[in-house]
Amino acid sequence: MKTLGKKIRLLRHQKGWSQEDVAKKLDISIPAFSKIETGITDINLSRLEQIATLFEMSVVQLLTFNDTQEEQKFASELENIHKKLTERETEVIDLQKKVIELFEELRLKKVTA
Structure with missing residues (x-):
């Protein structure tokens, strides 16, 4: 069973x-x-x-x-989802870097003003 x-x-x-x-x-x-x-x-x-x-x-x-074929299909879908998640994580990191850069620019402008 x-x-x-x-x-x-x-x-x-x-x-x-x-x-x-x-x-x-x-x-x-x-x-x-x-x-x-x-x-x-x-x-x-x-x-x-x-x-x-x-x-x-x-x-x-x-x-x-036939669970073997279905497991392969499921594994393939899971791999695609993992790939997309990795891409999104990279995008989030890039956006975080931009936010930090903008914050630093604002901080420097306040200091020189």
């Missing part, structure tokens, strides 16, 4: 949902959903159908979902 839990977690991440979001949609507690994702709790058929419906899949699709 642990592989099913991993698939559910991967699907949840792809949707951008938290465990709390999914637990509310399934009308269960967050710890109960966490146990499903970690494979601690076996999933009965009705819960499996509920989860499949939530992710807009059939039960068969959920059970046969």
Whole structure:
């Protein structure tokens, strides 16, 4: 069951949902959903159908979902997000430098005035 839990977690991440979001949609507690994702709790058929419906899949699709391809896709998306974040961090640092330079210019103008 642990592989099913991993698939559910991967699907949840792809949707951008938290465990709390999914637990509310399934009308269960967050710890109960966490146990499903970690494979601690076996999933009965009705819960499996509920989860499949939530992710807009059939039960068969959920059970046969190829997580290797999806993990690669997720890793690629994560890499792109990391790249964008690094670019934004560089932009922020450059802007901070400009603010410091402008502050120094103002300070020097006050001193000479």
